[in-house]
Amino acid sequence: MPEVGKELYIESINANNEVATVGFKTPGINVAGQATLVNGSAEVPYNIDQATQMVIVSYESINGTPGVLYCSEADYIVSGGFIIKSTSTADNSTVNYLVVLKPVIEKLATPVITLNSKSDTTADLSITTIPNATNYIWYKDAVQVQSSSGTTLSLTGLTAATIYNITCKAQASGYTDSDLGQYNLQTNAEQNRVFTLTAENSQIQFDGDDFYDNGIKIILQDNDVLLIPAGSYTYIDLENIVLPEGQRVYIRNSGGVVELTGLSTLEMSNINGVTISGDGALGTEYGFWFHDNSYRAMYFSGSNLTIANMKFENIGDYTIYYNDKDKIYDPSDSSTWSENVKFSNLYFDNTGSLQADGGFPETSNESHTGIKKNWEVSYCTFINADWGALVYIGSVEDVDIHHIIFNNINATNNNHNGIIFVKGNGKVHHCKCTNHQGNMVRFWNFNFTSNANKIAEVFHNKIYHSRKYSGMEISPQPYMFESPYFYPTNAKVYNNTVGDMNYENNDFPGRLVDFYNLHGTFEFYNNLGFELDDDTLINYASGTSDADMTVNSNNVYKTTAAEAVNNTTDLNSIITGVGAEDW
Template identity: 40%
Template sequence: MSCKKGQIAQEITKPETPRDTTQVKPPAQGSKGRTIPLGTGSGNLIIDGTKLGLACDDVIKIKGGTYKSIDIKNINTGCNVTIQNDGLVEIAGNSDHIFLSKVSNLTISGKGTAGITYGFVSRDSPQHRSISVTGTVQNLTVQNFAFKNIGDYVVYFNSGQIVYDGSASSYSNNVRFLNNSCSNTGSFLHLEGGVENGVIRGLIKKLEVAYLDFRNSNSGDAVLAENADDYNIHHNTVIDVNSANNNHNGIFTMKGSGSFHHNLIRNHQGNAIRAWTRSFGTTPKEVLIYNNTVVNSRKYSGFEVQSFASMIIGGKTTYSNVKVYNNICGKLNTSKDWVGVVVDVYSLEGGKCEVYNNTGFDFPAPNPKSYIVSQQANTVPVQTNNKYFATAAEAGIPDINALKIQN
């Protein structure tokens, strides 16, 4: 697992009371919700649902400008509320930027103004986080944000000590991060938790991370989820990461079960995914790794799958079955200090592993027994219809830097 820099975590300071007043527009004819303009374009903005009388389909529009912080809390209408930008909204400076607490059924979207792709920009904070989430959240979407020059985690969930007991308040559910970008940041998403002494903490169900553009980072991982049930990681682009990081990294480190597909990882160090597999509940689920393109890694194989006996708890968790298929992997582990093949397979603690229809090329340090699989423990993967080529050209790829996300 990757290690974080030691400087970063600092106590969160709540922002001061904002100076603006709220003027609520009535619903437009034929629409369901109201438009609620907030913000002055500067300072610290607090959006408190208990003071706004929010109802279904209300849209809060934040006035464009540069803010010190935005505190969003107590939004629980039981139906969707949206927060949008009205112009370009930037949060800048060396402090924590956005706070989320006690929210559900909330969409925060940077698509509020035509012609602006990323309507929310968090930038230039070398020692702090961009978004801090306190407690569990339900039905949250964060989309069309840009993050630049952030020294700590970009999004951090402070829920790692919440014990999962099956109740809705004991886990986060249906959380989506869509169409976001990161340049020169720490990890995009960090979800603490664990399984220890029969206790599950920090569980998230139905996590989706999609269409993320993550570049120019030495963070180790882009996403770390310690307890994720039914994750869906897809259509993400990760380029030029970990040039000066030599930990055994997983660009995506996902502990649980779910799908990792249609991602492009290039010019990097670390496995594209370290899938540490387990199923929550008593029914074995699947980890599916498919249609990914992983090329030009300084260290390690395309993917890693493994499980641990300590994470299998009778009546609470069980093993997962793994399928790795339709991936394109090339020029892996150019440092040659470990094997570099399509997938490293460790023990799955009872789970099965199938590896099929993958294409590999130009592996400088393959496993002596296979160009496709490096078996590291007692789980024997079933391999069918995989192909390996000595060069990219022989694989029909004239330029690996021109590869895009698979259809």
């Protein structure tokens, strides 16, 4: 058989440039034969060069008969590629090979977006020139706003104190479009007043109920700004910052990076109506930097809170910890739950989890605790973590988790985990997880009341190369559905791309999704799987089956990545309407 890494080359071309002899530079193996270039299903001649060489990337045998050689592209291959049909006669037998020559078109570098200036309603951004690029397409919240050869973008008509996701890609003829560079822009508040917090012994302790400026007691009001000067701190405590509904105070770094290292922590308690963001210094994406802490970096409790533009590195325990997990839930009292908490543009490297647990009542004498509503985690990155679950949100209603990147996760961890672990309902979408162990999504789904009509929804995610477990799990647990307080949710899993699961071949098969004990209906459509244990996309257990599905359509399995996606980095589906959309 041909060997991976060996060269495929053209031995001869006839006078009409129509037929060539193909050889494999493999010592001791002669598989030379006649070959004709084929475009689609019609054989056509093509003017090829005798010196042209290709390299075998991989070889696959199909039931011991014709195999597939995936080869690198040579200069003469045009967009879309060709197929060479080769018949070997070396041993007086006929062996048909298909050699798929896929074009390797250089990909443009990803633009790096820089914020030059901003106000409450405007912003100016720029990128450095990308070599060979001739056009740049800019998007605001995934909607195109500019296409030009220029490297700057000016935005007007923005809303004050609002986060916008700005992305840009480079284009050029003869090149693959770049990946999207991104920047999370937060416009300034319509500022009324600005206060600079002062430190004592490298600590800031701020109490909104006891705040004085120049000897005058200050009652915080809508659009006030609190600035934390750049520097290294051992402790920052922010408490009792409570604004009326619809109003907000903004806390930012000033003049550079606010650094908390060692056992230094940021604590926030009794918070309502606050945005704390590290976007206070131009040219600094992460204005709060927590690093080299053997315990926890941040604690918080409250509602209507946004935490944004921060970096966490080498955190030994929970990275961000929600303190009110034991607060008893009373549906008639909004102070007994947390709502509208957002985490945006956070960067985690070798850390523990964003941890926000709660309690599920197993008997009629117990109550829900730590309830959360309308929480959101977006545009975050987790790399080089070996913690198990990294986004853990329990007892939650209508969570929205999206645009999270995970890579190199759980290299030695072996417990059954969900890297995104949700107990409750909501949606997980547009996330990407590569080189990992564990389900990327683990949904233990339920409703809090019998008439809530909530759903667990998983869509447009890309999951690749897991050494153990399936891509996702939808599975309320027995202690939940045996409780008098359990109300089932329906589930929808659609337009996900999942490949190369469970490559260590552990105790059970790696599927696209594991589906257990749902107690509701299940819709499954437009999903793409490849290089799984087999062509079965769903792993059923505990009495569940296809009968529980109200929709099961247009799901596709391919044996190789080359048949499913453009490459194993971008993981963009090459099958129209199936798999995750490009993002």
